[in-house]
Amino acid sequence: MPDREPATAPRFRDRPVSFVRRSGRMSDAQERAWAELAPRYLLEVERDVAATSVRPGAVIDPAEVYGRSAPLIVEVGSGQGHAIVHAARSCPEIDFLGVEVFRAGLARTMLDAGRAGVRNLRLVEANAPEVLEHLLPEASASELWIFFPDPWHKTKHTKRRLVAPAFPPVAARALRDGGVLRLATDWDDYARQMRAVMADAADFAPAFDGDGAPRFDGRVMTAFERKGLRAGREICDLAYRRRARA
Template sequence: MTDNHDLPDTADLPEAGAESSFPRRAIRSFVMRAGRMTDAQKRGIDLGWPRFGLNLENGLLNLDALFGREAPRTLEIGFGMGQSLLEMAQAAPEQDFIGVEVHRPGVGSLLNGVLTAGIDNLRVFDCDAIEVLNQCIPDASLDRVLLFFPDPWHKKKHNKRRIVQLAFAEQLRSKLKIGGVFHMATDWEAYAEHMLEVMSAAPGYRNLAEDGTYVPRPEERPITKFERRGERLGHGVWDLKFERIE
């Protein structure tokens, strides 16, 4: 879960086409965040990373060799502090999970949880998800891709920074198996509408919602502290599921 809602606004960043001394960079899937590490998070990094951490430099993964078996595979982009991903991995030991997150304390928190739970079906990247998809994930290898509560970039002039765009949908489609599912969730209705519009236009997908809009909250998606807080404040949550059909 990429809970970036409380980040400071980035209105000071140069707009596309603005004069800048910095070279242009491709849209990335995250906003880099620093943070102090707790002792538990440091333990996760120190003890968990050598066993469960993955690096871009290793290139294209052999997932069966990585996990030592054939199994359904799920990739979560932006797992935040990792609690929901940890819960999903614990609840489905017959499946394998890969998480991607750039927030170092979140990576440490998840790895500490993995160590404490004693599970072996989860691996972690601490870099940009777009680069992970480009360099490390084999085509047609994933059964699910999860994107829970990504940064909504709610100001109109920043909408182009949203990760859910047609090019991203096409990139994900190549990584999903036929029948694989891209599952999104957001608490911003305008972003939900944007996701629905983009994914409905993306070739090779089918909306799994009966009415062609949003699905009820799936039982396999854990309710996070962030979501419970939103519920108390009267916020809605929208889930979307799109299946790769070709």
């Protein structure tokens, strides 16, 4: 087996990412939010080759970032920030980290968080698996949320789906023992894939009976969920508990 490259060596990603990054124009309010609020909310990240990559070894100390030791909940694909800003405002005793690659969404999140006076929220502009694998310390997260990830419903694109066989190990690394991975999707075939992938994940056990979990009451209704419901699609919640490390 060939030697692995040293952490400092440039490298390209060895699997497709779950997004296509577009340079959408930000509104004037979003531009102002980025300029004024990024120092408060946005984590600086040491990059690898790609603009949204994370350099191996660039780990953060959550206690230093948040100024305290508290449970940490991570939302992957935080979008416009509706869910995570609501959660952070409702649960000031918990720290939250939103992971997103679209700058306009991050700016909107900062704008709403600033207006709400939220202090227990940080954001990172990066590819989620690299955040879980390189940026977060092992066993640092209490929960990991992935709500309505891009379904990549065309057959030729399903290889881009986030919840695929390579994902559970990086999620397990970041979660503490007993931590919970929460998933939600409005695409039936993606729900089936999620269940199949997680059934093969040795580090996780289902935290529900049957084909799905009850709707997570900590998830606010977002535009993605409303769109799915209007289209007649059924929302599927899933939850998996991180098994104890050996």
